[in-house]
Each structure stands twice: as C-alpha cells, then as structure tokens.
Amino acid sequence: MASNLLKGTMILTVGLLLSRILGVLYVIPLYQIVGEKYMALYQYAYVPYSIMLAIAVSGIPIAVSKFVSKYNALGDYATGRKLVKSSMVLMSITGILGFIVLYSLAEPIAQLVIKNDESFFTIKDVASVIKYVSFAVIIVPLMSLIRGFFQGYQHMTPTAISQLLEQIVRILFVLVGAFFVIKVFNGTEKTAISFAVFAAFIGAIAGLIILYWYWKKLKPEFNDLLTSSGNVTSNVSLKEIYKEILIYTVPFALVGIINPLFQFIDMITFNRAMLMIGKTADISNTYLGMLNMYTHKIVMIPVMLATGFSMTLIPLITSYYAKQDFGQVRKSLDQSFQILLFLTLPAALGISVLANEFYHVFYEQSDTGATVLAHYAPVAILFALYPVTTSILQGIDRQKLIILNLLLGILTKLVLNTPLIKTFETDGAILATACGYIVAISLNMFAIRKTLHYKSNMVMRRIFLIMVVNVGMLCLVFIVKWGLEKVFSIDNKFEALLVIIVCASIGAAFYGFVTLRLGLAQKLFGERLTRFTKKIGF
Template sequence: MSSKLLRGTFILTLGTMISKMLGLFYVIPFYHIVGSSGQALYAFSYIPYTIFISIATAGVPLAVSKYISKYNALEEYAVGRKLFKSGLIIMLCTGIMSFLALYFLAPYIAAMSTNSNVGSDIEDVTTVIRAVSFALILVPIMSLIRGFFQGHQSMGPSAVSQVIEQIVRITFVLAGAYIVMHFMNGTISQAVSVATFAAFIGAVGGLFSLIWYWYKRRVYLNELLLHDKGTMNISLTEMYKEIVVYAAPFVFVGIANPLFQFIDQFTFIKTMQSIGYDDDSARDAFAVITMQTHKLVIIPVALATAFSLTLVPSITKAFVNEDRTSLNHQLNQAFQVVLFLTLPAVVGLSMLAEPIFTLFYEHSELGTEVLRTYAPVAVLFAFFLVTAAILQGINEQRFTVLSLLVGLLIKLSLNIPLIKLMETEGAIIATAIGYAAAILINLFVIKTFAGYPFKLVFRRSLLIVLFTLVMFIGTGIVYKLLTLFLSPASNLSALIIVIISAAAGAGIYFYLSVKTRLIYFLLGEKVDRILRKLRLKA
C-alpha cells in the first residue's frame, strides 16, 4: 500500500474517530442542561432522523469513492465528474424529499411514540422531529462531495468536514439549549427543538468546509480532465445501478441499530404505562435506555469494529483469489480481535456500572441496573457489524437483509411481553435476542459459502473468556476494597474508583495476553512497538 494511501486512510480514520467520540460525549453536559425528560424528547426525534439519514446517505461516500477511483485508474476522469455533477442534483432532490417526508410524518411518528391522549406531548415531539428534519436537505450533498474527494485519494476534506460538522453541531446544541433554559426561561421542548435544529447548523458548517476544499483544489481537479482518455460513455442509468449495488449493503447495516431503537420508541413508553408507570417515569426510563446507557455501551463497539473491519479488504481479496488458507486466517483474525477487545471492555463496564453512570450523569439506581444489563449486548452489536462486513467481503451481502429482518421481527415480537415481565431490562433482552438471531444467520452463511471452520476461533474464545474471568475476579476485589472507604454515589469518589479499577483490570488482562502471547497472534508486531513506547520492553 502506498504511503499516500496509508496517510489518507489514517487521516480519515482519525477524523471519523474524533467525530464519533465527540458525538458520544456531548450527551453528558446536554443531560445536565435538559435532564432525562429532555433527553427522551431528543431521542424521539433523533432515532427516526438517524433512520432517514442512513437511508438517504449510508454507503454513498464509499460507493461514490469506489466508483470514481475505479474510473480514475482507467484515466476516464470525465466519468467521475459526470457522476458528481448529476449526483449533486439527485442528492439535493433526495434530501428535499427526505426532509418533506420526515417533516409531514412527524405528527404520526409523535402519536405512535408517546401517549396519544395528551395533545401537548404529541405537539412537543412533532416540533422536535420537524426541527431536526431540516438537516436532511444538506447531509446527502455532503456525503456525495466526501465520496468525490475520497475517490481522488483525498481523505482530508472528509475528515476535516466531519470534525467541523460535529464541533459546530455540538456547540450549537449545548449553547442553544443552555441559553433557552437559563437566559430565556424557555421550556424543555423549546430547548430540545433548538438542540435538534443544531443538526442543520452543523451540516452548514461541514458543507462550507467541503466547498472551501473544492475551491482550493479545483485547478488540480480540472487539470485531470485534460488527461481524460474519453473512450467510455457510460449512461447515468448504468452509473447509478452500480452505485446502488455498492451502497445497498451499507444502508441495511447502518440502519440496524436505529431500527431496533425505533421499535422501543413505539412500544416502550406505552407498555411501561400499561404496567403502572406514570408518563414522567416511563420517559426517564426511555432516556436511560436510548440515550444515556446506549452512548456508553457503543464505545467499546466502535473501538473493536474499527480494528477488525480493517481486515475486510484482505478477506475480499482472499475470497476472490480462492485462497482458502488466507481467507480462514483473515476470518480468524476478525472474529478474535473483536472478541478480544470487546469482551473485557463490556465486562468492566458492567461491573463498574454504578460509578461510571454516576461519573457521566448522576447517581441512579435505574441507570446502574440498565447499564449493568445493557453493557454485555455491546458484544452482539460488534459481532453483527463484523459478520455483516464479512458477508460483503465474500459477496453474500444479500443475507444481511434477511438476518436483519429476522432480528427485527424477533425484537418486535418479544419487546412488549418482556417489558411487561422485566420492565426496562425487558427491552434490552429483546434487543439481545434479536441481534443474536441475526448473528447466527450471518455465521451460518459464512460457514456455508466460505467453508469456514470455527474450531480455532472457538478454542481461542475460551482462552479470552478465561482471561476475562480472571480480570473480572481481580477487578472485583479491587472494586470491593475501594468501596469500603469510597462511595460510588459521589462524583469524585466514582472517578477514583473507575480509574483504579479499570487500570487494575486492564493490567491483569494485558499481562495474561502478553504472557501467553495471545496478543501477538492477534495484533502482531504492533504490540512490540506499543511496549517499546511504554518502555515495557527493550
């Protein structure tokens, strides 16, 4: 791989990670401004918005970049420019149609999401959904421009625009909500409406940065057209047929988690009210499960999948070349890396649920119990993403649709009965069962079409589970000792408990992994470089 491509991949990955981390952590100060009821209202709008935006844009940057890169390699630069010009019009139309659809569907989504007998509730949810819908006009255009730059091996514009978009959005979310609540004496509904409209403001910031890059690099991009061979004249129909084939799998993977949350949005509050919860308590529980704990749970998912998905291009290459040995090796690495990184993280998150929830939000018995139950589900989130990516690598992405639909059907069937039986935790268990079913289907397809044996992964998984168990016991002892004189209900004490306990757990797990050389089998020479930097190895 060329140094330019490596540098570009690193820049894009770094930008994506910074953007995701900003998106994860802004929810903490936002919680202290609007509280659980405000976060619940925010979730009512953002879950459907995420689905709409995923359908409108998921896979577009990658699909467009693959398409343009393909024809640039053939020196048919005009083909990519033709796609770009027509794509801007199509993405604008797609964005406007998505905006209109969400804007006018808002009252119906609101009525299905909250107590339909209370008009003010429906009005508040409708308002916040409509406020966020404006972002749909601009985000598809941004996705296309990012894909265009990536197709020219220029990753900086995408990375920078993502970070700028998040910074502008989050600044507007927090400043806007704070001003409405504390200076204008506004309502929570007004504060959340301003916060959701921030998605549009952030999109403006991201789009301006991309336009700036375009004007900065337009001379170079136009010069490429002078070297165009001009031997291909591909119709727009053929272009977009190829783009859809590239992008479709990413749409289904991208909307998986929002769709599971969407089922909760339609069923959770009403079911909780049916078993005796009042509206405020039900909304608080909804905020805990969809915003507060969810933001914490997906942190280890993002880290694990970022490492494991780097193996997918190698999986594709091995499968196309029918190199069975290399394919099995790459699959072994993908499965083991995701388990190696995710399992200890979620076990630690579950064990330290009380001080972590206190540290990020406030001390809450409900928050603690939900986080403790929800954390292990992160393993399933990670495995679904990885198995779906592998299906794409072996060209069997059609089964991603089947597995997702089965998982959603199970979630929909079990959600209400399990909530009635187990209250808030019931929704988590329904999600876990749905994801587990989807993963089993994906694994069956991988075994069938790739001829993959799971023996080595099973043996290594037992070793990872054993190490995690030892870590759990060691961390548990440290945690119990610390709680003898520190209270997890206090912010400062919670911080001390989390730092010391997490360090102890990470140390135990890392030591066992190095001693048995498991970490070398999974991460290779990178480990020695890290150890030398930490001065743990000569």
C-alpha cells in the same frame, strides 16, 4: 494488507472515538440545563431522524467506497470520477426529499409514540422537535457521497476529521443555544430542546465545508492517478453505475437502520407495554429515556471500532474479491474478528462492571439507571459484530442475504419486545434487542462460511483465549472496586470518576501485560508492536 487495514481502521477509529466521546460528554451539561424529563423529548426527535438518515444516506459512503475501490483496482479511475460528478445533483435532491418526508410525517410519527392525554408531552411537542431536526437531512446525503469517494481511495482522514468537526460544531450550538434560551432569555426547556436538535443541521454544514477543503487539497493527486492510468475506462454508462450503486446501497441502508429501528420499536411498544402492567406514563418515559438515550450513548462507545472496521473492510475485501484473491480475503476476516473482539469485549464488560460509577459521572446517582446500563453494556459486543459481518457479505456481493438476515432480526425484536417488556420491564427490551441481533449475526456468519468456505480453528482458539483473559481482568476489577468502596462511600461524581480511572487503569494494565506475555497482542497488531515489545522484554 495488515498495515493497510490497521492504518485505515485506526484513522477512522480515532475520529469516531473522539466523536463518540464528545457525543456522550455533551449530554452531561445538557442534562443539567434542561433536566431529565426534557431529555426524553430530545430522544423522541433523534430516533425517527436517525431512521430517515439511515434510509437516505447510511449505505452511500460504503457503497461509493466499494464502487470506487473496485474500479480503481482495475486501473479505471475515470469511472469513479464519473460517478461523483453525476451524483452531486442527485444527492442534493435526495436530501431535499428526505427533509420533506420527515417534516411532513412529524405529526403522524408523534401520534405513534405518544398520547395526547399523557402527563408531560403532547403530540405537538414531539412533532415540533422532529420538524426542527429534519433540516439536517438536506445536507447529509451530499456529505456522505464525498466521504465515500475519499474512502474508495483509502483516504480515511477526511471522513474522520469531518465527522469530528461536525460533532464539535453541533455540540457547541446545542449547549450555547440551550444555555442562552433558558438562562439568558428565560425561555422554556421545550424551546431549548428545539434549538438542540436543530444543531444537527449546523454541524452538517461544518462537516461539508471541511470535506470541500480536503477535496481541493487532494484533487491534484486524483488527477495524477487519472492521467497516469492513461484514462483507462470501463465505458460504464450512468444507468449501469446507478444500478450498481443501488445494489450496494440498499442493503446497507437497511443495515444502518437496524439500531435506530430497534429503538423505534421500543418507542412505539415500551410505553404501552408498561401501561399494561400498571406503570405510570411518567415512570415509563423515564425508563425509556434511560434505555434509548442515556445508557445507549455510553454503550455505543465501544461500537465505534466496528464502524471503523466496516468502513475499511468494504474497499479492501472488494479489491481482493475482484482479483479472486480468496487467501487475502480470509486473512482479512481472521484479523478483523480477532482485533474487534480483543478491543470491544473488555470495553463493553468493563462498562457493565462499573455501570454505577459511569451513570453517576455522566448523569446522576441512580440505582435504576446503573442497572439498565449494566445489563445493556454487553449488548455492545453484538452491536460491534453486526456491521462487520454485514460488511463482509457486502464485500463478497451477497446483498440479498444481508436484507433477508436483517429482516429476520427485526422480526425477532418486534415479536419478542412487548411480551418481554411485560415480563421483565426494561430488561425485556434489552433481551429482545440481543435476540434480534443474535439471529441476524448468526445468519450472516452462516452465509460467510458457506460462501467462502470460511472456518478458522486458530481464530476460535484465540477468541477463547481472549475470553479467558477478560474473565481474569474482570475478577481483578471486581476486587479493586470492592476495596475502593471499603475506603470511601462514592457519594459524588469526583469519587465515582476516581473509581473508574483506578479500576480501568489496573484492568487495562493487567489485560495488556497478560496478552503481551502470551504473545497474543503481537500476533494481532503486527510487526511494529512486536519490535516495540522486544525492546521492553516481551
């Protein structure tokens, strides 16, 4: 169990990590090509696009992987194949409908987030980029269906590779297109942003092509499993299949929407709240761009681990739960919570401590931007915990609780956002986001504990130990950073990058040494690490 969880998680994690890093790095040259003000237009398009994508497809890979894994565990490989064959057309229709809806709502959405009399962007500008990005919705539902099918068979590589290739192609189109529009054809920055958001459609086509290649490659294996099972079938009708998929998908469609919806709440309330306290539209747009675009991309890097865990946990927990093997379910939970915090806590806190250097390297030197990043980075821990707790509830068939807890979290964000922004400005939006996630996660954990009678003092002790080691690591990083600042003034990107590399290396070495010496890392990562550490004296 442990090796399957770790192997599947690591495959997805590596792919997602590379994809996430590329998703941050490309902003650096795009920022230089179009400028800070026009990058705000870019995020105005991507937040509603992310919401539509979450509604259309976010639950599909997990729902399909859960469905396929469940019936595969019963020796019924035919039902999963039946699902895929019948769903191809359905997902294509879903994609077209999603495109039509987002394209049609582009102007009403633009009217929600911006006013015509604001100084820089018009409603027409925002509506235009939303229309361009909406084309990607056509492809993604079908792609998500195929990814979910592979994950149900514990094949995580197709998902990881297709996501990585999708990101690479999208970024190349973004940067090359923006460069040619502005530098070669002397076009406007607004046109360059339109090309940049349209790149999501081009990237999706590339991802679909690589998934088709994997389908051709793995189809003989799937056929062998179908034949060796003696064509065992549960005789589940298409109506029953879609009903079961819908039950799985709806909660995770809502789960996938939580982060972009929180951003959308910021979009429709932040500017108005800032105007109420006397801030100009230009300042408000700049601060919102720092929150929803620049810092958010960096903050989400540690969260990719949680995405890998949630995608791997669903089929594993479903399989054990279907067999009524509650011991293995609890072991999965123990391992997941510990490894998740072991890796995400130092990453999130490290970004917070080195926020000034990170913002300088990725964008420019900005005290305001660095402060937003420093305060926002710890929220990544909540971003990481939420999908894992919802995946557990999904795996044990508590979909209604997922929806209820999610809605209460969103309501918390909505109620607190404007008053907190008026009081603390950008920090208020961050605080409202943290409160919303804390409410949803706490309710999820309460439901998990009640349903599975889950309580582990051992996990709590190890989490406390992880926190203590992190405090020690951060103290060391503070000292190293202070010493480096005494040596040079950190006036350019190279010096800022050097500080990040030195501090991160020393911090990681300390963290690794202490956790290995305590035996914590060996207990979390299993026999292979234990054998290796014995050879080097731990």
